[in-house]
Amino acid sequence: MSDVTPPVPSPGRARQNQIYTDGVFGRKPKVPTNFEALERAARRKMSAKAWAYVAGGAGDGGTMRSNRTALERWAIVPRMLRDVSERSLETELFGQRLPAPVLFSPVGAGALAYPDADIHIGRAAAQLGIPYIFSSQGSASMEDTAAAMDEVTPGAPRWYQLYWSTDEDLVDSFLQRAEKSGAAAIVVTLDTTMLGWRPQDLNLGSLPFAQGLGINQYTSDERFISIVRDRIAAALPREKPAITVGAVKSLISMARHAPGSAVRNLVSPVPRESVQTFLEIYSRPSLNWTDIAGLRDRTSLPIVLKGILHPDDALQAVDHGVDGILVSNHGGRQVDGAISSIDALVDVAKAVDGRSKVLLDSGIRGGADVFKALALGADAVCVGRPHMYGLALDGADGARDVVANIIAELDLTLGLSGHTSTADLTPAALKKVT
Template identity: 60%
Template sequence: MSQSPGPGRERQSQIYRDGVVGDRPAAPTHAAGLEEAAESAMSRRAWAYVAGGAGEGRTMRNNREAFDRWAIVPRMLTGAADRDLSRTVLGTRLPAPFALAPVGAGQLVHRDADLVTARAAAATGIPYVFTNQGGTPLEETAAAMGATPHWMQLYWSTDEGLVDSLIGRAEAAGAKALVVTLDTTVLGWRPQDLDLGSLPFARGQGIGQYTSDEHFMGLVDERVAAAAKGEPAERPKVIPSAIRSLLSIARHHPGRLRDNLRTPRPRAAVETFLETYSNPRLSWDHIATLRDRTTLPVVLKGILHPDDARRALDLGVDGIVVSNHGGRQVDSSIASLDALVRVRDAVGPDATVLMDSGIRTGADVFVALALGADAVLLGRPYMYGMAVAGQRGVEEVIANVVAELDLTMALAGVADLASITRDVLVER
């Protein structure tokens, strides 16, 4: 009986076979080349939003430098010819130990970014955490996933009725877990966006979960009605940039463009979103209410301090994501990988701990697992793949990460994920 070569060798072989007839990968297989190709393919606004970080970018550098401080120590002749990359996390089976992270305002990169991501996830079997800041209603994105599992991100609104509505929709659409993002109660200082005066949500991009929500649109109608009874609203200046923004708002609002240009609802929806989408007063008391508001496993994303990790688990939260939001919120924040080590030591081996921020390659996934992550979330790289080659680009990025992880395990002498422990690393 012939042995399976594993996803790493299969991916390599496919690329080399295609190369014989002159067909090369659509998405570069090395992280730096992928990033360069994506920058060339994206608009300035898209690149600023997706690739940009907080302040001087120190947290983004911290994330990468943390990975550079660890080295893998391969072991020989261990018989790791057959490898198992699968893992079950909170009842969700992962064919490889990662899922696609929620990335907001993907419409900057592709008009149907959420659907493109969902279709790529379904084609590869990799679960996807739907973004709360998507352009496509979660029900449509769930349909595109087919049988592949998905989780749902939640930004905690200032309107509690909207929180319940979004949770209910996530449950009805078959989400397997609820991922509450904690670290964006206000937006961080993001110079790349600020220098362009660019906030996608203000142009109607990335608010599709809201404009498809009955409760939210009720708030919008209340706003429109109140405005009609009050003083006439100040008309925006008729300049090209203002016209482009109004067209963008109308184009991304449900319904026909012509109709949307004749009604105040699209602009009112944007204004309502900007006022309600995230709650600066979010507290542990809010989190404690979730056990009575959903039957889904609850995961808190944005944990960096061991005491916060302990408190989350004491409240009955099912899992945590160690994350600094890809370096987009606090400049000079601790690297997620460094925080992961401290958090895992604090909560012990049995707690469910995921990690994101700084993950670019299969080797990065290996290191994160060795330092205590049960799985990781992959963010920017798949968006870069989308920018370069649409759905095919996302699929290739996923396949490349899986392949490199598989080959790293083979060459390090590790046959399964449970064997990826700190003993396989040394600190430089």
């Protein structure tokens, strides 16, 4: 009898084998395994407002298209006759060893796509053992999301995305809560100090936050609640809104999504004042490098700057002692006609030259895209719209399966291209084509 232990199937082969085995019994995947089919299925499932917010971009969508076009200009050049029987996708980020260089991006107002979205995304990430970056504009508090993740896998990795409010005490409160919730890093979003011009939402007159969606991180915060109460006590005069069907629906939405009884919330000024307060203080256009320099004194966690696209900004971030840079154009949602994230990555990675971790998001649709980003200098990649589409289709299981598919494709692409470790990928694995 042989005592040789059979090799453990790779993530890619294990995922393939499970899907094909299920197929023998007539079971097909609940979420499509390619992005185009996934997107079509999600669009059929989601409401018009949800689709506009999640799938939409800035202006005419030029930056969204550029993200894809730029990725497609890089071709993978497979190498043959290399032993790729054993492969590793593992990576280390800020002291945490992760099974794959992939993270769940923060997505605001996820409840548009699925109730308690952040809870389900957190569970999906915990099942895969990779971080979920808690959104400041989340549909559940970071404490509730962390607890849900720990139910799946105690100590499951998580980060926190900070939208820098005009109220500094609120910023400090968010930072302290993130630390207590077990976040391994703070991701400061730089590119959304004001909302970009998003016609899909504008044409519907739809801003989810104005309906009370995506502000749970705020309404669960003691400092924010204190601000709201002070505003109510001050009894600032406001114009009485016109009573319309839309206004009534908005009031009901605010009442449903605010903490406490929906019935009591209908007659309470708190939900309406919470929405107004959020809209006025959630982000600060005056944010600058001096604020970033002072952030190190306000948190002990590693600091990642999200939204860096210019190499000079990357160099300045390194000079400020930032631990990570997330190259991102916000999925094409902020500036129409902006540089693609993958084109920006090439220059940023060269400028940083290993002095900071470099991550990338925007335009990632599958494992081959992740492969390209890693080869061009990213240490890890964040996935946004794909996991939201999976969430819309099948909750936590859908979000998990979509990202599991991306990781599986990454593993197979790695091996089929003649490589054994994502950590060893370099631009030599690619060729730029026109």
